[in-house]
Amino acid sequence: MSATVVTFVGSHHLEPEASMDGLVERNAAAPVTTVLLDTFDGRLHAAGLLAIVEETGAGTTELLVAGDGAVPVRLAVDARPRTAADLPVGPLPERIGRLLDVRVLLPVLEVRSRRRRLAVVDDEGKERVRVDVHVDVAVDVAGDRDDDGDAEHDDAADGAVFFVVHALVGYAADAARVRDALGRHGTRRVDGELPVALAALLDVDLRGISGTPGAELDRRQSALSGFRAVLDDLAATIDANRPGTIDDLDPEFLHDLRVAVRRTRSILGHARHVLPGTVRDRARSEFQELGTITSPARDLDVQVLEWDDLVSTFDAETAAALDPVRDLLVRRRAEAHDVLAAELSGTSCAELLDRWRAWLDEPDVDGGTQADDPLGEVVADRIERTQRRLLRDGRAIDDGSPAAALHELRKDAKKLRYLFECFASILPAAPRKRFVTRLKRLQDVLGEHQDAGVHAAQLASIARELHASGVEAETLVAIGRLVELQERRCTDARARFADTFDEYDSDRTEAALSKVLGKLRR
Amino acid sequence: MRTIALYSIKGGVGKTTAAVNLADAAARSGTRVLLWDLDAQGAATYCFRIRPHVAGGVRDLVRGSDGLERHVRATDRTGIDLVPADVTLRHLDLHLDRTKKPTRRIHRLLEPLRERYDLVVLDCPPGVTLATESVFAATDVLVVPTVPSTLSRRTLTQLTDLLDELVGRLPGGDGSGHPRMPAVWPFVSMLDRRRSLHHAVVAELIEHVPALLPTPVPTASVVERIGVERAPLAAYAPRHPATAAFDELWAEIARRLWLPPPAAATR
Incomplete structure (x- = not known):
């Protein structure tokens, strides 16, 4: 029912007022920069929303939030918003923040033009349809969205005029008349606001770059080609997230980079007899080193991100006493990111990734003894082995087992999960989802146990350090309560482990797994 | 979706001016607003240059056979849609009375639009009628323009007395339907x-009124010009103190509606 927007691309000879009855100028031509914003992984696009910033030559900046069928809103902003916190109090921060979570808004496409604003106005002086006419159009595409690497697309518009027709609720017939008139003048119709239309014309993918593995595989292809496709997809994710991690744009860049590194290591682990031994051994060692480099910054990211939730359960006095701890974590996080940025920008990291991509791009490589086996067979074998090991290790855990045993089991579970994620395209969807749901329940308990234990130990270490630096006693007491809270979380998770594992180690898990393996080997 | 009603028992206190300008201030802060002109005079409709016409008249509107959606019109202000009024609205009580659960009617008509809008602003006629009770049952907050005069102050007391009387009679008062009576947030107009x-x-x-919204709206000829300009103040007097007053008034309402109260300490 709300405004729907269509862009028409026409020749500069087309005079809109002369071609359409009742169209009058509301604003004379003026320069405007129109910037389409989204998260790196296209969360607004996925939700059917658009965030567009319009910067005029007069120095005003407005944010337009719209979407297919959504009532659009337009508000003045001081600068391009990056997070929901940059928006005024009201429903918008909640609406956008729910989608963004910890991600920031980044420019996807920037359009510079001269814009005239026209409208069909009735005898009450009410606008019934709006038409923005853009000329002298030039486009910049953000580097990560630009397939051909040519950031400037001034030639895309090529002297064309863009008519953006905004239909208004309750006045659909007027919009239809304008659209028909433009259609009669040989224009090309593209749905959406100007930057969306230009994205379509320039083949810019607005879906963003996801951290989810997306290699398209066939279970009958050779194991070597399948494993290489998965590793290539993961390498692309590492490459794509490296600049955002170096610039510390938001915590998800490092998260996605780190998970892609871990998945790479895990898949390399499963690639014995598939990949050539020397290549595999060297890559495993180098990616292990890369993963280790990312650990301190990610651990501190998590602690800082979870801080508010963690202390929200305390009274204001205790929370205030913990301020020195938060400040220390924030400082350490910044330091860890500086170290990480230096490592990721360094030549050894760049060389590793270049060498690795070069090997993955090589057309003909020799593999191991299973290289030519069908991918489905090999993946089924790896899943079966990993599951066997997980069950063996889990069954061996009793009340007296050390925490390290649960940590090892968590690693087994991750290896299994990564197999399901990286080879998802050859696994049957329904049993895969059933199995992963059960595995995830086990992983959640193991993750809670491990994270709470690690956080308790880190907080105890921080307490010792702050004690030595002469911090107030209230802070030490408050840290003690935090440590206690984390230890309780750890103990609770441990108490839940046995039942959760029993639930996992059951016929229903086995049934889902059998269906997955059956399909792979068929 | 939150619903506020610009309401006063007394007429001529600036309800429509406040409804139009608060809706505009809300939209300019990123809120998707539906303004429903419930006054047969159609002043809010006029201010947005929309033709005063309710398709099928108030009978169809109240029955809601085609939904409220078909009556909605976009205004020239991005983010504000409007359900216009016309003179048939003078029979609103009559037609409400012919429906089942008349005091729930406005709430039920708005329900399908819950996902589409963040805020509904009801511009209400003065007085106490069946429509008033239906407004109360649909509304989170009554925003009450209060002219600083003894008579206007008296109607504020009458309103709180009326709400006290209605508790238990309106849906929700007896534990069903609308969860609570609307809050009353007066402001000085x-x-x-x-x-x-x-x-x-x-x-x-x-x-004596703790819920009073702290920002007063000054009397000013620029405010009275709204009927001439037929647009919210921000469109023709963006830097005037009265525009700033409505913006601040809206910011206070938004804070009360959307900022969570401080979390209760549990440990």
Whole structure:
């Protein structure tokens, strides 16, 4: 029912007022920069929303939030918003923040033009349809969205005029008349606001770059080609997230980079007899080193991100006493990111990734003894082995087992999960989802146990350090309560482990797994 | 979706001016607003240059056979849609009375639009009628323009007495339907700082009405021009103190509606 927007691309000879009855100028031509914003992984696009910033030559900046069928809103902003916190109090921060979570808004496409604003106005002086006419159009595409690497697309518009027709609720017939008139003048119709239309014309993918593995595989292809496709997809994710991690744009860049590194290591682990031994051994060692480099910054990211939730359960006095701890974590996080940025920008990291991509791009490589086996067979074998090991290790855990045993089991579970994620395209969807749901329940308990234990130990270490630096006693007491809270979380998770594992180690898990393996080997 | 109603038992206190300008301030802060003109005079409709026409008349509107959606019109202000009024609305009570659960009617008509809008602003006629009770049952907050005069102050007391009387009779008062009676947030309207009586009434309101919205709207000829300009103040007087007052008034309402209260300490 709300405004729907269509862009028409026409020749500069087309005079809109002369071609359409009742169209009058509301604003004379003026320069405007129109910037389409989204998260790196296209969360607004996925939700059917658009965030567009319009910067005029007069120095005003407005944010337009719209979407297919959504009532659009337009508000003045001081600068391009990056997070929901940059928006005024009201429903918008909640609406956008729910989608963004910890991600920031980044420019996807920037359009510079001269814009005239026209409208069909009735005898009450009410606008019934709006038409923005853009000329002298030039486009910049953000580097990560630009397939051909040519950031400037001034030639895309090529002297064309863009008519953006905004239909208004309750006045659909007027919009239809304008659209028909433009259609009669040989224009090309593209749905959406100007930057969306230009994205379509320039083949810019607005879906963003996801951290989810997306290699398209066939279970009958050779194991070597399948494993290489998965590793290539993961390498692309590492490459794509490296600049955002170096610039510390938001915590998800490092998260996605780190998970892609871990998945790479895990898949390399499963690639014995598939990949050539020397290549595999060297890559495993180098990616292990890369993963280790990312650990301190990610651990501190998590602690800082979870801080508010963690202390929200305390009274204001205790929370205030913990301020020195938060400040220390924030400082350490910044330091860890500086170290990480230096490592990721360094030549050894760049060389590793270049060498690795070069090997993955090589057309003909020799593999191991299973290289030519069908991918489905090999993946089924790896899943079966990993599951066997997980069950063996889990069954061996009793009340007296050390925490390290649960940590090892968590690693087994991750290896299994990564197999399901990286080879998802050859696994049957329904049993895969059933199995992963059960595995995830086990992983959640193991993750809670491990994270709470690690956080308790880190907080105890921080307490010792702050004690030595002469911090107030209230802070030490408050840290003690935090440590206690984390230890309780750890103990609770441990108490839940046995039942959760029993639930996992059951016929229903086995049934889902059998269906997955059956399909792979068929 | 939150619903506020610009309401006063007394007429001529600036309800429509406030409805139009608060809706505009809300939209300019990123809120998707539906303004429903419930007054047969159609002043809000006129201010947005929309033709005063309710398709099928008030009978169809109240029945809701085609939904409220078909009556919605976009205004020239991005983010504000409007359900226009026309003179048939003078029979609103009559047609409400012919429906089942008339006091739930406005709430039910708005329900399908819950996901589409963040805020509904009801511009209400003065007086106490069946439609008033239906507005109360649909509304989170009654925003009450209060001219700093003794008579206007008196109607504020009458309103709170009326709500007390209605508790238990309106849906929700007996534990069903609408979860609670609307809150009453008055604000000072048409303040003339040169008049000592205004100062005295404002001081009394500050002392005795804790829910009073702290920003007063001054009396000004630029505000009265709204009927000539047929647009919200921000469109023709963006830097005027009255525009700033409505913006601040909206910011206060938004904070109360959307900012979570401080979390209760549990440990």
